[in-house]
Structures are given as structure tokens and as C-alpha cells.
Amino acid sequence: MGSANPSKYRIVLDAMGGDFSPVNEVIAAGEIVKNHPEIDLILTGDKQAIQKVMAEKGISFPEANIIHASQKIDMSDSPVAALKKKPDSSISVGCKYVAEGNAQAFVSAGNTGAVVTASTFILGRISGIERPTMGTFFPNEAGVSTIFDVGAFVDSKPQHLLGYARMSTIYVREIYNMPAPKIGLLTVGEESEKGGKTIKETHGLLKDSGLNFFGNIEGRDILKGTVNIVLCDGFVGNIVLKFGESVPKFLKTLLKDYASKSIWNKLKVLIVRNVLREALKPLDYQYYGGVLLLGVKSVSIIGHGSSTPLAITNMVLRAKDCIEKEVVKKIEAAIAESPMKETE
Amino acid sequence: MGSANPSKYRIVLDAMGGDFSPVNEVIAAGEIVKNHPEIDLILTGDKQAIQKVMAEKGISFPEANIIHASQKIDMSDSPVAALKKKPDSSISVGCKYVAEGNAQAFVSAGNTGAVVTASTFILGRISGIERPTMGTFFPNEAGVSTIFDVGAFVDSKPQHLLGYARMSTIYVREIYNMPAPKIGLLTVGEESEKGGKTIKETHGLLKDSGLNFFGNIEGRDILKGTVNIVLCDGFVGNIVLKFGESVPKFLKTLLKDYASKSIWNKLKVLIVRNVLREALKPLDYQYYGGVLLLGVKSVSIIGHGSSTPLAITNMVLRAKDCIEKEVVKKIEAAIAESPMKETE
Known part of the structure; x- marks a missing residue:
């Protein structure tokens, strides 16, 4: 070997x-x-x-x-x-x-x-x-975004979120050939203070980071494709990811109920199923x-x-x-060039 | 007057x-x-x-x-x-x-x-x-569930979540004539410790509460309808709610892309749109x-x-x-009968 x-x-x-x-x-x-x-x-x-x-x-x-x-x-x-x-x-x-x-x-x-x-x-x-992070590709109206973290860790300090932002910027840049991916901080309102202390502090760190920080985004911005990188802690990211993955199954059940109402409905649902299968292909994690x-x-x-x-x-x-594009080496170089402060 | x-x-x-x-x-x-x-x-x-x-x-x-x-x-x-x-x-x-x-x-x-x-x-x-709470109806495969809190407050202590659970139990019981609505604690895994300290403590409080506590649930359980009441803090609830509300718009865009590919696709999408409009009616907040x-x-x-x-x-x-069913009076009576500990 x-x-x-x-x-x-x-x-x-x-x-x-x-x-x-x-x-x-x-x-x-x-x-x-x-x-x-x-x-x-x-x-x-x-x-x-x-x-x-x-x-x-x-x-x-x-x-x-x-x-x-x-x-x-x-x-x-x-x-x-x-x-x-x-x-x-x-x-x-x-x-x-x-x-x-x-x-x-x-x-x-x-x-x-x-x-x-x-x-x-x-x-x-x-x-x-300090902390590795794991993101997922998520389809959106404009193409595809990534969401970090989706469950490597359930809570994150502002400094951790900044680290995720720096690493995912390089990752998305290399994988999608996107010079400066736009980062959004996931919270409950667009204003910088909406979401409490962690969001406010992270907002400040991102603003000063030199990264392409768009600002705060809300749950509705994920599928809309407002940004290329959705930043959140692993608790929220994992819940959103699993919720999103359950949507096709939910649609299937709704359609089944609709089909059960008449033969005519049943015929229409046959067409709908085929179209949805095609149209929902971007949602299929198998391709990511x-x-x-x-x-x-x-x-x-x-x-x-x-x-x-x-x-x-x-x-x-x-x-x-990832090997071909030397993603790991590029992350190492970026962090070495401008080291992060350790938290606590 | x-x-x-x-x-x-x-x-x-x-x-x-x-x-x-x-x-x-x-x-x-x-x-x-x-x-x-x-x-x-x-x-x-x-x-x-x-x-x-x-x-x-x-x-x-x-x-x-x-x-x-x-x-x-x-x-x-x-x-x-x-x-x-x-x-x-x-x-x-x-x-x-x-x-x-x-x-x-x-x-x-x-x-x-x-x-x-x-x-x-x-x-x-x-x-x-201590804290009022605001929930939202959410359709699921089995009917409808409610999710508390969806944004009255961005963070919640275990004691607050217990309060939400007690109040929402009465609310859902009265509105849906459901004797003992099943409560799920939203987190990233089924095990009682998954999700950190707040989840673990809340899990303990709910277990001893006398309420119909199902246990921990994940993001995929919301639309599946595993429980009648989904319990989480307002930060997570608001993000999930807004994400969920954006799904129909996202589907519409996917279908538009599909239709644009050929006349035949366009015709099929016309049928799909009508069927989805009917099938997705349970998703329409207007009716809630x-x-x-x-x-x-x-x-x-x-x-x-x-x-x-x-x-x-x-x-x-x-x-x-709500007036007719005296929901407020019933909540007052339940809290008076078994008062909650104040936090801090």
C-alpha cells in the first residue's frame, strides 16, 4: 500500500x-x-x-x-x-x-x-x-448557500463564530470559485442588537474582520439566498437543517391527502410528483x-x-x-497570517 | 359606548x-x-x-x-x-x-x-x-402543532420554558379541544443531555411538571407532527417560523425555473401550481x-x-x-393553584 x-x-x-x-x-x-x-x-x-x-x-x-x-x-x-x-x-x-x-x-x-x-x-x-466547524450546502432561490455551524458544537462564543466565518469564507471561495462570499449573521431581526449579547458582539467582530459581512439576516433569508454563508451556532443550524430536510416529506404527505380526495386529484398528483421530483433536485443532499x-x-x-x-x-x-484545491492549506495560511485571539 | x-x-x-x-x-x-x-x-x-x-x-x-x-x-x-x-x-x-x-x-x-x-x-x-409568551400554529403531517416561543423574547431560562409549557398546554387544550397536548423540547438530539445546560435543566423541570412531556425532539419532528406543542426559546422559534414561511415562495421559484425550460414544462407547472395551492392551504397563516x-x-x-x-x-x-373559552381565566387559575418559582 x-x-x-x-x-x-x-x-x-x-x-x-x-x-x-x-x-x-x-x-x-x-x-x-x-x-x-x-x-x-x-x-x-x-x-x-x-x-x-x-x-x-x-x-x-x-x-x-x-x-x-x-x-x-x-x-x-x-x-x-x-x-x-x-x-x-x-x-x-x-x-x-x-x-x-x-x-x-x-x-x-x-x-x-x-x-x-x-x-x-x-x-x-x-x-x-479553537473549534472545528461543519457546514452544509443549502439550496436557495439564487443557487446555493452554506450554513455554518450545523451541529459540530451546540453553542458558540462570538470568537468561535468569527472563526467559522473566516474558515467558511475560504471553503466557499475555493469550492464555488466565489471571490468574496457574502456572510449573514442569523438572528431575529435586521438591527445589529436584535438577538442579544452574543449576536451583538459577533456583529461587531464581523464588521471589523475584513470579511464580506452583509449584516444580520432572518430565517426567511436562508432560502431567499440573501447571502452565501449563513452563520449561526450549531444548535440553531442543526434545527434549521433538519427542519429543511423534512420539507419534501411533508409536501409528499400533503399531496397524498389531496390525491385521496378524488380520482381526478390522483391523476393531477401524478403529474405534480414528477415535476416536483425534477424541480426539487437542487434540494437533494445526495448531490452535495x-x-x-x-x-x-x-x-x-x-x-x-x-x-x-x-x-x-x-x-x-x-x-x-478539497485536496485538489488545497482548502486545508489555504485555511492554515490565512489563520497563520492573521491569528485569532483565543477565548478564555 | x-x-x-x-x-x-x-x-x-x-x-x-x-x-x-x-x-x-x-x-x-x-x-x-x-x-x-x-x-x-x-x-x-x-x-x-x-x-x-x-x-x-x-x-x-x-x-x-x-x-x-x-x-x-x-x-x-x-x-x-x-x-x-x-x-x-x-x-x-x-x-x-x-x-x-x-x-x-x-x-x-x-x-x-x-x-x-x-x-x-x-x-x-x-x-x-414572569414572562408572557407568543406561539404560532404550524401545520404538520398529522394536523397542526403550536410552537412556543416564536419571538416574544430571544432567550429563555429553564423556568421560563416551563412557564411557556404550562400556559400553552391550557391554550392548546382549549382551542383544539385536546385534553393533554404532547410537549416536545426542541434540540439537536433525542438524548436528554443533547443541547447543553439549558436543555438539560428544562428537560428535568418538564419531566417533573405533571405535564404531558414527550421528551426531546429534533428539527425534523416539527413538520412530522411528533408532538402538539414544540417548546423552544424565541430566538430559535422565530428563525424556524420565518424559515418555514419562506418555503412556499422558494417552491414557486423552483417551479418557475422548471417552467422556463420548455413549453411542455410550462403546461405541467400550471397544473402543479393549482394543486399546490390547494394542497398547501394548511400552510396558509391567514386561516390561523x-x-x-x-x-x-x-x-x-x-x-x-x-x-x-x-x-x-x-x-x-x-x-x-379565546373569550368564549375563558383561556385567560383558566391560565390564571392553573398558575394560582400551583405557583411557579421566580428565577433569580
Whole structure:
């Protein structure tokens, strides 16, 4: 394995991560081997379970690229405890492999808290960054925005939010080729004092930051696309994200009720379903390819627990994109150039 | 005016409140006079402006039921300052009229902060209640839920959230004839400690409260209808509410993009629009009739700034419903029976 082709992107995929692991991960791996020769993919996880899926699905994948990990962290496991109790988990093994310089990126659809914790402690934080952050792409009327933080941490001090803003500016700039992404601070009113002490202080820090700070925004601005980066703490971000993700399911139920009223309604809903499926495609997280954990020393991509093979493939491609664009190196350079004050 | 028919519901409507005042208010008033003889409606506001709209629209309304107020609080006014600087505003005049016992309810689509502040100070808080709260009806897959608080206050201590839970339980029970509405505490995970100190403490208080506490819920549970009452602080509630309200507009834009791609798409979108309009009716705030400010000594109904005449009519009918069901008296009795600890 040490004989990696240096021109290739070496990426570790956690095969035991998602709700449908290792099946969806193995299918994605087969797809990547076939269609992306520039990627040198490594799988971590239960070798026997992985090979069983390969045999069943007729997928060929180089055996040498499977790194056995005897343990699996479940979705319900408490992150810190699980990492201690399961030192040979696919997440720890994969992160260590990257930390030792054998690969450039780690990708997982597993327990988010565990991936955040393992990445932070095993890959290591970027010097000057107190807290890593995790954002999500969100479609809006104008295209796409990102929302930071969506659950790496439930509360944030102004200084943390400033850090998220600085890191996400580089991330969005590189990924979307957007020279100066516009940042909005999520609160309950446009005035700078609306939202209390934390918002007021963060507003002040952002104003003086040299970043492209638009000002305060409200909940309605997220889908409107008023800004490119929506800034909030992980508590609010996670609630908004999960609420947003539940909207298509809600629409489906409303339409079902409508269809049940008459045969004529039923026929109309058939058309509506097809159109909505097409029109709502921008909402489909599968195409966004997971999110980069910002603030750690290597690329760490975190995906949805229910990731499909397509979503997992796109997560690996996102990792490749981040390696290619040297996002981590650029964040390190920006923070080193203008270090952040540590809080307390 | 003192000679009110005691069998009637006497309700004061702020004619200068909403974004389209006094036009929408006067149209609603005309509609109520015509179709709801059981309601004795009073309008507060600029008498001349009100009568001008009446003349223009051919609406007849008893002149004796217009109480002149020379000032108007604008949407952009800071609530506390506006109430001090404009003592003769329609909001202050209306609240005082109710506080003096001349009517049973105050209804306004005006500056929310000003209505909350005026109601709290002029109508007065219920003894034992530290903070009034304002919830909103939210459609869900199973019917409708309410979310408290949606912006009366941006932060809440555990004790405040417990108060919201107690008051909203009575409100939802009376309005929806639901014996023991199920309460969920909005956070980022189902486990009792997910979300930090405030969530953990509130979880403990609710568990011991004797209320029908379901436990912690996540953002995706709101539209799913896991619970009848979604409990959160006003910061989170306001962001979720405004995000939710922006969904239909977002869908409209997505459909417009889809329609622009071909004539065939355009035809399909015509059908989709009609179906969605019908299917999304439960989402239309106009039918919810504003929200009761819980914790003050009389009925105070707060509506959306952009309220249509239909929405305003429904707000007045909601006020009638609250008077009829003696919601305020029932909250007073419940708090008196088992007083709340004051915080700090």
C-alpha cells in the first residue's frame, strides 16, 4: 500500500459508517474504481463483511486497498466514549491512516459526533483554531448557500463564530470559485442588537474582520439566498437543517391527502410528483457530496447517515475536490497570517 | 359606548397595525359587522383615515365604535421607545380601553414588539408569570402543532420554558379541544443531555411538571407532527417560523425555473401550481387567526404584519374564541393553584 501512485488522490472511505453500511459504501467504491482512475480509494472496516458485499454484488475492488478494522461505532454511541472503548473502529483506523500521511482525506457517513471528535484529535486542529466547524450546502432561490455551524458544537462564543466565518469564507471561495462570499449573521431581526449579547458582539467582530459581512439576516433569508454563508451556532443550524430536510416529506404527505380526495386529484398528483421530483433536485443532499470539517489538518468529509451510493460517491469526489484545491492549506495560511485571539 | 350589550363579545381592533393599514383592517371590520352580529367591534386609530377608507370602499361601520388615536407606531419603531414617545398610539389607546374593562380583547397586526410590550404593561401580567409568551400554529403531517416561543423574547431560562409549557398546554387544550397536548423540547438530539445546560435543566423541570412531556425532539419532528406543542426559546422559534414561511415562495421559484425550460414544462407547472395551492392551504397563516399572547390579564391577539382582510377577520374570531373559552381565566387559575418559582 505504501507504493501509492503519487499523482493519485489517496482517499480513505469508512466502509462501516452509514445506516446502510457496508452495502452502500461498497457499491460506491466499485463505482469509483470503475469511473475515477485518478482516485486511489482505501476502505476501512470489517474486511469479511466488505468482501461479502463485493461477492454478492459482483463488485471488484483491490484487496490490498481494504484496511481491516475490527470494530464499528454505531449511530447511537456517545462519540467520546465510543472512541475510547473502540480503538480499532473503522473511524479511528481511517483517521490514523490519514494522520500518518498515508492518504490525504478521510470520508465517512457514520456517527457525526464520532467523526468530528476523531478528526479533531487524530488529524489534529489547525494551529490557532479553537473549534472545528461543519457546514452544509443549502439550496436557495439564487443557487446555493452554506450554513455554518450545523451541529459540530451546540453553542458558540462570538470568537468561535468569527472563526467559522473566516474558515467558511475560504471553503466557499475555493469550492464555488466565489471571490468574496457574502456572510449573514442569523438572528431575529435586521438591527445589529436584535438577538442579544452574543449576536451583538459577533456583529461587531464581523464588521471589523475584513470579511464580506452583509449584516444580520432572518430565517426567511436562508432560502431567499440573501447571502452565501449563513452563520449561526450549531444548535440553531442543526434545527434549521433538519427542519429543511423534512420539507419534501411533508409536501409528499400533503399531496397524498389531496390525491385521496378524488380520482381526478390522483391523476393531477401524478403529474405534480414528477415535476416536483425534477424541480426539487437542487434540494437533494445526495448531490452535495457531504461537508468538509473545517479546522482540522487534513481533509475530513462528513456525510448523511442515510447516504445512498450516489451520495457516498459524491462525498469522495468532494474530498478529491478539497485536496485538489488545497482548502486545508489555504485555511492554515490565512489563520497563520492573521491569528485569532483565543477565548478564555 | 358604555351601553354595550353584555351578551356581545367586545373586541378592540387596532386599525393602524398591519402593513396595509387601515385598509385591510377596515375591510375586515365591515365584514365582521355584516356577518358576526355577536361581536361588538371597536376600531382604534386615526378616525379620519378610517372613515376615508369606509367611504372609498362603501363600508358601513358605527361611528360610535371608532376610538380616535392620533398616533401610529410603525413597524420599524423600537417598541419600548415608541410606547413612551407615542402615548396616543392606536396600540396604547386600544390596550388601555381593554385594561379599563370596556372590552375583553385587543387585536393587532402591528409592530409585534410594541404589542407585546403594551399588552404586558398596560393589560398587566398574570400573577406568578414572569414572562408572557407568543406561539404560532404550524401545520404538520398529522394536523397542526403550536410552537412556543416564536419571538416574544430571544432567550429563555429553564423556568421560563416551563412557564411557556404550562400556559400553552391550557391554550392548546382549549382551542383544539385536546385534553393533554404532547410537549416536545426542541434540540439537536433525542438524548436528554443533547443541547447543553439549558436543555438539560428544562428537560428535568418538564419531566417533573405533571405535564404531558414527550421528551426531546429534533428539527425534523416539527413538520412530522411528533408532538402538539414544540417548546423552544424565541430566538430559535422565530428563525424556524420565518424559515418555514419562506418555503412556499422558494417552491414557486423552483417551479418557475422548471417552467422556463420548455413549453411542455410550462403546461405541467400550471397544473402543479393549482394543486399546490390547494394542497398547501394548511400552510396558509391567514386561516390561523393570529396568536394569543399568553401570560397577560386579558386576551391580546397578535397577527402577521402583512395580514390580509381574511387574516384580520380570523384574528378577531380567534379573540372571540379565546373569550368564549375563558383561556385567560383558566391560565390564571392553573398558575394560582400551583405557583411557579421566580428565577433569580
